[in-house]
Amino acid sequence: MTALDLTPAPGAAPVGRRIARHASMELRLLLRNGEQLLLTIVIPTVLLVVMVHAPLADIPRPRSNFLVPGVLALAVMSTAFTGQAIATGFERRYGVLRRLGASPLGRIGLLAGKTAAVLAVEVLQVALLVAVGVAVGWRPHGSVLAALALVVLGTVAFSALGLLMAGTLRAEATLAGANLVYLLLLVVSGIAFPQSDFSPSVRSGLRLLPSAALADGLRAALAPGAAIPGAAVPGRAWVVLAVWAVAATAAAVRWFRWA
Amino acid sequence: MTAVEVRDLRRAYGSVRAVDGLSFTAPTAKVTAVLGRNGAGKTTTVEICAGLRPRDGGEVAVLGQDPWHNAALKPSIGVMPQAAGSGAAGVYPAARVGEVLRLFASFAAHPLDVDALLDRLDLARLAGTAWRRLSGGEQQRLSLALAVVGRPALVFLDEPTAGLDVAARHATWSLIEDLRTAGVSVVLTTHAMDEAEKLADHVVVVAAGRVVAAGSPAELTRDDGGTVRFTAVPGLPVAELAGRLAASVRETKPGQYVVTGAAAQAALTAVTAWCAERGVLPEHLSTGRRTLEDVFVELTA
Numbered sequence: 134m135t136a137l138d139l140t141p142a143p144g145a146a147p148v149g150r151r152i153a154r155h156a157s158m159e160l161r162l163l164l165r166n167g168e169q170l171l172l173t174i175v176i177p178t179v180l181l182v183v184m185v186h187a188p189l190a191d192i193p194r195p196r197s198n199f200l201v202p203g204v205l206a207l208a209v210m211s212t213a214f215t216g217q218a219i220a221t222g223f224e225r226r227y228g229v230l231r232r233l234g235a236s237p238l239g240r241i242g243l244l245a246g247k248t249a250a251v252l253a254v255e256v257l258q259v260a261l262l263v264a265v266g267v268a269v270g271w272r273p274h275g276s277v278l279a280a281l282a283l284v285v286l287g288t289v290a291f292s293a294l295g296l297l298m299a300g301t302l303r304a305e306a307t308l309a310g311a312n313l314v315y316l317l318l319l320v321v322s323g324i325a326f327p328q329s330d331f332s333p334s335v336r337s338g339l340r341l342l343p344s345a346a347l348a349d350g351l352r353a354a355l356a357p358g359a360a361i362p363g364a365a366v367p368g369r370a371w372v373v374l375a376v377w378a379v380a381a382t383a384a385a386v387r388w389f390r391w392a
Numbered sequence: 393m394t395a396v397e398v399r400d401l402r403r404a405y406g407s408v409r410a411v412d413g414l415s416f417t418a419p420t421a422k423v424t425a426v427l428g429r430n431g432a433g434k435t436t437t438v439e440i441c442a443g444l445r446p447r448d449g450g451e452v453a454v455l456g457q458d459p460w461h462n463a464a465l466k467p468s469i470g471v472m473p474q475a476a477g478s479g480a481a482g483v484y485p486a487a488r489v490g491e492v493l494r495l496f497a498s499f500a501a502h503p504l505d506v507d508a509l510l511d512r513l514d515l516a517r518l519a520g521t522a523w524r525r526l527s528g529g530e531q532q533r534l535s536l537a538l539a540v541v542g543r544p545a546l547v548f549l550d551e552p553t554a555g556l557d558v559a560a561r562h563a564t565w566s567l568i569e570d571l572r573t574a575g576v577s578v579v580l581t582t583h584a585m586d587e588a589e590k591l592a593d594h595v596v597v598v599a600a601g602r603v604v605a606a607g608s609p610a611e612l613t614r615d616d617g618g619t620v621r622f623t624a625v626p627g628l629p630v631a632e633l634a635g636r637l638a639a640s641v642r643e644t645k646p647g648q649y650v651v652t653g654a655a656a657q658a659a660l661t662a663v664t665a666w667c668a669e670r671g672v673l674p675e676h677l678s679t680g681r682r683t684l685e686d687v688f689v690e691l692t693a
């Protein structure tokens with residue numbers, strides 16, 4: 134047996150290393166979890182491939198110009214909101230948040246690590262969806278920078294909403310609720326199904342959803358023929374996402390319970 | 393400096409006053425055992441000291457500092473939360489043993505050697521197993537490893553041997569003794585009186601959220617005269633024997649009797665005579681010191 138030197142030598146590792154190691158743990162757990170992969174990878178990809186070809190809905194042509202930004206918004210929502218809410222809800226129930234919060238990682242480090250893992254998954258999702266999009270005929274146009282800014286803003290809004298849910302409801306309620314919200318937003322936000330069947334007044338209400346604002350914004354940012362890249366994004370999309378991001382973050386800070 | 397100094401600690405959950413004016417100290421580089429019946433307030437106390445729960449009132453100095461929201465203190469303390477019942481020992485269910493121990497090690501500037509620690513707690517062969525597939529005792533051992541891997545100066549172990557088999561219990565005891573030898577302060581809770589008697593330098597007995605006795609096991613078990621112990625049919629009228637001897641007689645468990653506060657010789661004679669009068673045969677009749685268990689039962693009955 135190797136000798137253990139138990140002499141006290143307290144000290145925290147550098148903050149960057151703590152967060153990086155925690156993020157890598159979170160990422161491995163995400164990639165190991167079948168349901169999470171279904172949600173974050175399989176559903177957006179399958180939806181893109183099927184909807185490009187299936188004559189199911191009245192989608193403006195070329196369909197990929199409508200669908201690729203839509204499934205990118207869905208990817209953000211699935212990872213930052215649904216996946217994160219469910220995982221965090223159970224981590225709260227199992228005392229993981231409490232124990233990591235009491236470790237030298239700390240609560241801020243824990244949130245930073247989770248955010249880094251979410252962003253890493255999103256990078257994988259975007260790479261995959263763009264590749265699949267290109268394979269079905271989509272060509273990137275417009276402003277990548279504006280699209281990135283929208284994705285980051287959407288990630289903040291959806292992460293805060295997911296954490297708010299995970300930090301206030303029981304784990305089972307979060308599981309059910311996060312899936313239900315995901316499904317509803319997928320259907321009504323103009324992500325893969327156009328909103329043309331809704332009446333104009335309902336439609337203008339639905340535009341206030343963060344998922345709709347993200348999908349609309351991405352569609353405008355990545356639209357062909359935008360004269361000034363990024364200028365095509367409607368101001369409303371920025372405002373709606375920003376309001377959701379600020380309000381949800383404030384609510385999560387106020388109501389999130391660690392245990 | 394004492395490792396932990398608690399004065400007049402209070403914590404209520406709604407109308408339940410779980411900790412109600414509790415004071416104790418835990419000396420540095422010693423093992424302090426906090427004893428008490430279920431619901432006495434041990435976990436609440438320990439978790440407040442470990443910075444896991446807030447308190448309603450009182451003063452708490454852990455390594456000289458207030459533990460609540462104290463980031464600077466975190467690397468110096470290790471915590472093993474109580475696992476039984478809560479199901480919230482604080483490990484990702486899907487994380488593997490080696491992986492999660494390495495994660496906690498990576499938070500520390502000078503962690504223990506992970507492989508050596510896995511070996512020491514007989515977890516090496518489970519290094520690739522997910523937490524949720526571990527048995528209860530295996531989870532307990534990993535939880536202990538997580539508490540010590542960062543080389544803290546003070547560890548809080550909430551029922552560290554609950555649910556362990558004999559070998560694992562001895563491995564845990566020996567690790568705790570080595571921690572003390574290395575200069576680590578240990579605060580643990582337990583329901584096993586033999587464990588407290590064997591490990592603890594300092595014992596704190598808690599009842600209904602307050603400390604009812606504190607001292608070394610030797611101090612707590614010191615008594616005047618001897619203690620006589622015997623086994624017989626349950627339900628004997630002990631008050632009568634107590635009156636005859638002018639001593640204390642208790643039935644600590646059904647059929648197990650302890651006489652304290654009388655000279656051993658007189659007590660032996662009286663017990664045999666009294667039993668003979670009622671046609672009862674006293675078995676396992678023995679004299680000796682009180683055990684911690686005797687004291688505990690007296691204090692918390």
Ligand SMILES: Nc1ncnc2c1ncn2[C@@H]1O[C@H](COP(=O)(O)OP(=O)(O)OP(=O)(O)O)[C@@H](O)[C@H]1O
Pocket residue numbers: 405408409410428429430431432433434435436437474
């Ligand atoms: N989170 C909580 N919410 C409400 N009541 C609680 C909570 N935690 C503890 N209590 C109550 O506070 C009292 C003390 O509980 P605590 O867990 O501190 O006891 P304990 O001494 O550790 O018991 P055990 O030996 O069973 O672990 C109990 O009456 C318990 O019901």
Ligand SMILES: [Mg+2]
Pocket residue numbers: 434435436474550
């Ligand atoms: Mg307890």
